[in-house]
Amino acid sequence: NASVNPNIVEVEKCYTSCNIPHAIRICKMLGSLSPSCDADESFSFQDRASRFVCGQSGCNVEWPYEEVCKMALLTPEEMREFEIKLASNAASCYLSIKSCPGCRSSVMRKNESNLRVRCTVCTTNKGRTFEFCWQCLKEWKGPAPRSDRCDNHGCCNEDLKLLRECSDISFEYFDSVKGIKGCPSIRSCPTCGILVAHDGTKCKNVVCSRCKVEFCFVCLKLTTECRKINPEYFTHCSSGVAPRQTSIPVWQKK
16 A cells, blocks of 8 residues: 555545455556555555556456456546556566657667667757766766766666665575575566565565566575475575675566
């Protein structure tokens, strides 16, 4: 559920699911749309998501967008807002697209290991080559190609900073994994690079919410690889705790 914020306007929408009354809470703040359920959490759509998933305990069925519109009694204006946000979230999730800081046009990065990106629109309009930093979204400064930062003041990879500075956790939920200590609480998915957090409870194997690939949070191997040496699902990793990550994996989409 969204926390209370005076800048958020809440609109209650009632519907019935499985003969149980619930309310969808649509939160609008600074142009973003992040609906979430009330205490029953029977409906979930978080910021940056591009699909609707049932939040009831034990049920992760995806809701068709048309059904959401019907059950949530969305107005035409709210439907348009949802559709814009859905398209934007899907593009940011599956495509490497950002807005050029010079002209605000959408730019797709071809080489995900190079932060320097050229905007063809600004290059044409300005009559000179216009390149910007994919990370800080300022006009490019310094040599290239680079994958860490440009020479603009304050340019840094916030994800790498989180990986470097996050606290450690210990796994204590299952007897078979008790004693695993010194594991960073935030990891970058070894497949797509998205950041994943763990609080040390329940399973050490997690399924990435973006690429849907399961990996071991402790050794950072895919679960299938982790279990090759020891087929037990809940057990210590033979290779131990992987060190803190110093780079973000690039998603090789197929």
